[in-house]
Amino acid sequence: MKYVVIGGVAGGATAAARIRRADEFAEIVILEKGKYISYANCGLPYYIGGVIANRDALFLQTPASFGRRFNVDVRIENEVISIDTNSKSLRVSRFDGSVYTEHYDKLLLSPGATPVIPPLEGIELDGIFTLRNVEDTDRIKNYVNSRRVKNVVVVGAGFIGLEMAENLHHTGATVSIVEMADQIMPVVDFSIASHLHLHLLQKGVQLYLKETVERFEKCGDNIEICFKSGKRIVTEIVILSIGVRPETKLAKEAGLKIGETGGIWVDEYLETSEKNIYAVGDAIEFPHPLTGKPWLNYLANPANRQGRVVADNMVFGNTTQYEGAIGTAIAKVFDMSVASTGLSAKKLKQMEIPYKSSITHSGSHAGYYPHALPLTLKLTYDPISGKLYGGQCVGYDGVDKRIDQIALLIKNNGTIYDLMQVEHAYAPPFSSAKDPVAIAGYVASNIISEAMPVVTWRQILMMDHSTSLLLDVRTPDEYKYGAIEGALNIPVDSLRDRIDELPDNKEIYLYCAIGLRGYLALKILVSHGFKNVKNLSGGYKTYAAAITQRNHTTMLESS
Numbered sequence: 289m290k291y292v293v294i295g296g297v298a299g300g301a302t303a304a305a306r307i308r309r310a311d312e313f314a315e316i317v318i319l320e321k322g323k324y325i326s327y328a329n330c331g332l333p334y335y336i337g338g339v340i341a342n343r344d345a346l347f348l349q350t351p352a353s354f355g356r357r358f359n360v361d362v363r364i365e366n367e368v369i370s371i372d373t374n375s376k377s378l379r380v381s382r383f384d385g386s387v388y389t390e391h392y393d394k395l396l397l398s399p400g401a402t403p404v405i406p407p408l409e410g411i412e413l414d415g416i417f418t419l420r421n422v423e424d425t426d427r428i429k430n431y432v433n434s435r436r437v438k439n440v441v442v443v444g445a446g447f448i449g450l451e452m453a454e455n456l457h458h459t460g461a462t463v464s465i466v467e468m469a470d471q472i473m474p475v476v477d478f479s480i481a482s483h484l485h486l487h488l489l490q491k492g493v494q495l496y497l498k499e500t501v502e503r504f505e506k507c508g509d510n511i512e513i514c515f516k517s518g519k520r521i522v523t524e525i526v527i528l529s530i531g532v533r534p535e536t537k538l539a540k541e542a543g544l545k546i547g548e549t550g551g552i553w554v555d556e557y558l559e560t561s562e563k564n565i566y567a568v569g570d571a572i573e574f575p576h577p578l579t580g581k582p583w584l585n586y587l588a589n590p591a592n593r594q595g596r597v598v599a600d601n602m603v604f605g606n607t608t609q610y611e612g613a614i615g616t617a618i619a620k621v622f623d624m625s626v627a628s629t630g631l632s633a634k635k636l637k638q639m640e641i642p643y644k645s646s647i648t649h650s651g652s653h654a655g656y657y658p659h660a661l662p663l664t665l666k667l668t669y670d671p672i673s674g675k676l677y678g679g680q681c682v683g684y685d686g687v688d689k690r691i692d693q694i695a696l697l698i699k700n701n702g703t704i705y706d707l708m709q710v711e712h713a714y715a716p717p718f719s720s721a722k723d724p725v726a727i728a729g730y731v732a733s734n735i736i737s738e739a740m741p742v743v744t745w746r747q748i749l750m751m752d753h754s755t756s757l758l759l760d761v762r763t764p765d766e767y768k769y770g771a772i773e774g775a776l777n778i779p780v781d782s783l784r785d786r787i788d789e790l791p792d793n794k795e796i797y798l799y800c801a802i803g804l805r806g807y808l809a810l811k812i813l814v815s816h817g818f819k820n821v822k823n824l825s826g827g828y829k830t831y832a833a834a835i836t837q838r839n840h841t842t843m844l845e846s847s
């Protein structure tokens with residue numbers, strides 16, 4: 289049996305190695321158009337920033353070492369230019385321009401994705417880069433080093449854009465981020481991204497949110513970026529990171545079915561519409577386990593998982609169904625980490641799926657043990673059953689383990705009630721006896737049962753003070769340091785004594801620092817007969833983070 293794999297990095301190399309483990313005597317060929325296989329594309333930004341000092345560390349295997357270990361015929365700089373499904377053959381172009389025909393019994397496509405490069409005026413200017421592979425990495429690194437770049441603009445604030453912003457900041461450059469949306473990191477909700485906005489501003493990164501690039505102009509040795517708003521900024525280098533598209537050219541031209549989101553269509557065995565041709569990785573679309581709708585998911589874990597599943601199906605017949613991915617991802621953004629899994633509130637709203645959400649702030653570990661750091665968790669869930677839809681987490685420490693626990697529950701159809709039952713390893717340096725994940729579950733269950741009706745920071749912004757009262761139940765010192773305009777301050781510990789000061793004909797919106805004292809105050813008021821009382825979700829901390837960023841954006845808009 290002859291297996292041919294197109295693309296020799298995440299999905300392709302994993303599948304080839306697994307095919308070999310499943311069939312010692314098969315003929316396996318990897319055709320890779322680049323010079324490298326099985327390298328760490330996720331590490332590329334860190335090499336550019338110098339965090340990974342040794343370039344060789346990026347290469348998990350060389351073509352020769354991989355070929356030797358797995359007895360695979362690895363052909364780098366061999367680009368597949370067409371597939372003939374009738375004759376089960378490929379046309380392959382070598383680096384020197386020569387073209388040859390290769391045959392397969394079973395074929396795997398793992399060609400990845402390509403960066404989106406919009407047809408903007410000036411896009412071809414020297415100094416504008418995208419980052420996808422080792423060649424791009426070398427180009428960017430050489431440019432930065434040879435010109436001693438001191439000024440960088442990253443356009444697009446997804447995972448890779450933010451990693452590049454941080455790493456170029458490491459090199460000593462001043463960094464600006466331009467993003468069309470009103471927030472960075474589009475996979476999370478604004479209330480989570482706003483913590484990152486503040487952190488980036490503290491690090492001296494300039495944020496240009498709600499700005500769309502119209503064109504690039506040459507400006508001496510520099511590039512001038514012209515926004516649709518009329519604003520302009522000048523930079524030495526632009527990292528364009530506005531997204532990727534599945535690489536489907538070969539598949540399309542071979543007549544394989546392309547799905548509704550533009551990825552290669554595959555069935556549950558990762559087989560394409562053409563028998564004996566399979567596909568994995570960034571190039572495919574697959575139904576989302578929560579929505580049942582196909583989606584594109586550009587992450588390394590699914591590519592690797594699919595590589596293993598598909599190898600078994602190719603060797604043993606279609607025996608293993610792929611379960612799908614919910615999009616669990618994490619990024620380091622300077623000293624913070626941000627992670628998400630499943631569906632955000634934004635996404636649920638867009639898909640018109642009813643949901644509720646909760647925001648909780650906890651410590652990364654016990655507060656009395658040194659160096660506990662803040663951690664914010666947002667959950668989205670079904671408003672009736674409590675089935676978990678998504679989790680988002682931002683903080684400095686322990687973000688990964690919290691999101692991983694939530695992801696596991698979501699993939700197993702878990703609910704917010706399951707979060708309370710998560711049994712976590714606890715000692716003061718690692719967590720609290722009540723872990724942030726359990727606290728998130730408790731708060732979500734209070735929201736769903738109406739034990740704690742909540743109001744969001746956006747609703748507070750729009751509240752009508754003639755019919756509603758805003759009550760700050762923090763201490764006078766906290767109130768003095770910063771409060772929501774128009775709020776009355778009665779600390780929770782004085783509330784029972786001062787309850788007569790509250791009107792009984794108004795809705796009362798409570799808030800404290802993070803939501804806990806607000807909840808206690810809500811219980812007191814409800815017990816004393818107040819009917820319409822709500823607690824600010826995530827407390828002043830969530831509100832302040834969101835508002836500070838909005839004010840900053842307004843400042844930039846008017847500057």
Ligand code: FAD
Pocket residue numbers: 294295296297298299300319320321322329330331332333366367368369398399400401419420421448535538568569570571585586587588589591
């Ligand atoms: P790839 O790994 O991209 O491999 C595709 C290969 O196919 C390429 O080498 C390409 O040259 C080759 N190819 C394409 N067409 C042909 C052809 N016609 N003939 C021959 N060869 C061809 N994911 C995470 O989960 N976490 C991260 O931290 C993370 N960081 C990332 C950072 C960067 C800078 C990048 C670029 C990606 C990152 N990713 C991350 C995404 C992750 O790397 C991809 O999801 C994963 O590599 C997809 O695997 P794949 O096999 O589909 O494609």
